[in-house]
Amino acid sequence: MSGSDETSFRLPKAILFDLDGTLIDSAPDITCAVNELLDGRGLPPLTLPQVKSMIGNGVEKLVERAFAASDRPLSKAGLEEANREMAPIYRRHITRWTRPMPGAAETLARLHVAGIRLGVATNKPQAATREILLHFGMLERLGAIVGGDAVTRKKPAPEALLLALERLETTPQDALMVGDSVTDVEAARAAGVPVILIRGGYSQVPVDELGADLVCGSLLDLPAALNGLRTAA
Numbered sequence: 001m002s003g004s005d006e007t008s009f010r011l012p013k014a015i016l017f018d019l020d021g022t023l024i025d026s027a028p029d030i031t032c033a034v035n036e037l038l039d040g041r042g043l044p045p046l047t048l049p050q051v052k053s054m055i056g057n058g059v060e061k062l063v064e065r066a067f068a069a070s071d072r073p074l075s076k077a078g079l080e081e082a083n084r085e086m087a088p089i090y091r092r093h094i095t096r097w098t099r100p101m102p103g104a105a106e107t108l109a110r111l112h113v114a115g116i117r118l119g120v121a122t123n124k125p126q127a128a129t130r131e132i133l134l135h136f137g138m139l140e141r142l143g144a145i146v147g148g149d150a151v152t153r154k155k156p157a158p159e160a161l162l163l164a165l166e167r168l169e170t171t172p173q174d175a176l177m178v179g180d181s182v183t184d185v186e187a188a189r190a191a192g193v194p195v196i197l198i199r200g201g202y203s204q205v206p207v208d209e210l211g212a213d214l215v216c217g218s219l220l221d222l223p224a225a226l227n228g229l230r231t232a233a
């Protein structure tokens with residue numbers, strides 16, 4: 001992008017990022033944790049693609065899906081117990097194989113320096129989210145982090161986005177959501193926030209088919225994608 005382009009487009013005041021599959025590739029550690037949990041019940045491991053397809057609606061749903069895929073659907077009480085067990089297992093794995101998605105740290109730094117308020121709205125629990133972002137040096141760029149356990153209803157409900165925007169003192173009209181899945185598109189629509197999807201995340205459906213305002217190849221393409229949103233407006 002040329003220098004004149006950079007000064008001519010109007011940037012949003014705030015950008016909210018999804019976490020899993022957008023800022024970080026956490027599926028390998030989540031797979032290890034799920035498999036440790038299953039192993040404890042004498043169940044065989046799931047593959048990385050299987051677990052990837054289960055991420056995005058919160059850890060409780062992931063555990064529910066993992067047991068269902070293992071032909072051992074759990075009762076409500078059984079699921080609660082499995083979820084209690086999952087939390088410390090995942091905390092032991094949390095940043096072993098997890099890596100930032102391509103361009104994540106650079107893009108956050110660039111947008112932060114440009115004066116855009118940045119936040120995270122994820123279905124992942126808050127404490128794990130903060131720990132991962134701190135580990136990868138991204139926490140200091142972020143003015144608001146809202147995890148799935150910080151709201152009554154997780155994405156695709158709009159709560160997490162609206163709470164993050166409130167903390168960033170920004171209205172939905174001045175904001176943008178960046179994510180990897182249909183959950184992010186639906187949450188953004190419900191919150192009245194435009195949405196960009198990034199390829200390479202955990203969506204089971206091609207991201208071009210999810211009705212986002214724009215799709216881009218990686219987070220590094222985000223400044224050019226912002227320009228695209230402006231010219232399309």
Ligand SMILES: O=C(O)COP(=O)(O)O
Binds near residue numbers: 057122125
């Ligand atoms: O499902 C999760 O735990 C997190 O998913 P998200 O960061 O993509 O919202």
Ligand SMILES: [Mg+2]
Binds near residue numbers: 022
């Ligand atoms: Mg995601």
